Amino acid sequence: MIRSMTAFARAERAGSDGTLNWELRSVNHRYLEPHLRLADALRDLEGAVRDALRQQLSRGKVECTLRFSEANGSKALHIDASRAAQVVAAAESVASLINQPARINPLDVLNWPGVLASNGPDTQTLNAQALALFQEALDELTADREREGTELARLIGERLDALAAEVDALRALVPQMLALQRQRILDRFAELKLEADPQRLEQELVLLAQKSDVAEELDRLATHAAEVKRVLKAGGAAGRRLDFLMQELNREANTLGSKAFDPRSTQAAVNLKVLIEQMREQVQNIE
Known part of the structure; x- marks a missing residue:
C-alpha cells in the first residue's frame, strides 16, 4: 500500500499516577528524521521510540511529543x-x-x-505504559498515512490515464501532421516557382521527417506511465522510485516539445508537462 508522509496522531491515557499524552506529526522529508520532545521523567524512552519509528516508517520528518501530568496526591x-x-x-x-x-x-x-x-510513580511501570501508548499513536499515524496514500495514488492514477490519452491522440495525429508538413514544403516550392532536384528534395523531406519523428518519445512516455502504475499497485516505500519516474517522464515531454512541428504537437507537449508536474507534486508526499 502506498503511504503519504503527511499525517497526525494523538493518544492519551489516564492512570492513577497521572495522564500520559502523545502527539505525533509527520511531514514529507527525504529521509526518516525523528524529532523527540519527551517529558523529563521519561527521557529514557528516546532509544526505544527511535527504534519503533525505524521499524514502522522509512521516510518523513516525524515530531513526537510526550507530556506527563502527575495526578494530584500521586506524590x-x-x-x-x-x-x-x-x-x-x-x-x-x-x-x-x-x-x-x-x-x-x-x-x-x-x-x-x-x-x-x-x-512518585514507579519509573519502570510508567515507561512501559508510555511506550505502549506510543505504539498506539504510531499505529494511528501509519493508518492515517495509508489513507492519504490511497488518495494520492488515486489522483496520480487519474493523471496517468489523462497522459495515456494525450499520448494515444498524438500518436494517431503524427502521420497526418507529417503529411501536412510535406505538402506545405512542396506548396512553398511551387509558390516560389523553384525547380528542385526531385531526388534531393525527397532526401531532405525524409531527413526532416526523421527529425520530427516522435514515436520513440511516445513509446517511452507510455512505458514510464505503465511503470508508475505498477509501482503504485505494488505499494511499499515507493516515493524515491516514483520521483525518478517523474523525472524520466518530464525528460521525454521536453524532448517531445523540442521536436514539435505542428501547433497540435506543441499543445500536446504542454498538456503532458502540466500532467507530469501535477503528479510530481503529489509524489513529493509519498513515503
Whole structure:
C-alpha cells in the first residue's frame, strides 16, 4: 500500500499516577528524521521510540511529543527523621558557637537535601505504559498515512490515464501532421516557382521527417506511465522510485516539445508537462 508522509496522531491515557499524552506529526522529508520532545521523567524512552519509528516508517520528518501530568496526591511526602535529626543537631552545634543565634526554621530543615522525599510513580511501570501508548499513536499515524496514500495514488492514477490519452491522440495525429508538413514544403516550392532536384528534395523531406519523428518519445512516455502504475499497485516505500519516474517522464515531454512541428504537437507537449508536474507534486508526499 502506498503511504503519504503527511499525517497526525494523538493518544492519551489516564492512570492513577497521572495522564500520559502523545502527539505525533509527520511531514514529507527525504529521509526518516525523528524529532523527540519527551517529558523529563521519561527521557529514557528516546532509544526505544527511535527504534519503533525505524521499524514502522522509512521516510518523513516525524515530531513526537510526550507530556506527563502527575495526578494530584500521586506524590506522598516522607520525612527522613534520622536525616532531619542530624541536620538539627548540626545546626544546634553551630548555634552554640554564636552569641544570640537565630532560632532554627523548620522549613530550612525540610529544604535540606535528603530530609524531605516523595514517592512518585514507579519509573519502570510508567515507561512501559508510555511506550505502549506510543505504539498506539504510531499505529494511528501509519493508518492515517495509508489513507492519504490511497488518495494520492488515486489522483496520480487519474493523471496517468489523462497522459495515456494525450499520448494515444498524438500518436494517431503524427502521420497526418507529417503529411501536412510535406505538402506545405512542396506548396512553398511551387509558390516560389523553384525547380528542385526531385531526388534531393525527397532526401531532405525524409531527413526532416526523421527529425520530427516522435514515436520513440511516445513509446517511452507510455512505458514510464505503465511503470508508475505498477509501482503504485505494488505499494511499499515507493516515493524515491516514483520521483525518478517523474523525472524520466518530464525528460521525454521536453524532448517531445523540442521536436514539435505542428501547433497540435506543441499543445500536446504542454498538456503532458502540466500532467507530469501535477503528479510530481503529489509524489513529493509519498513515503
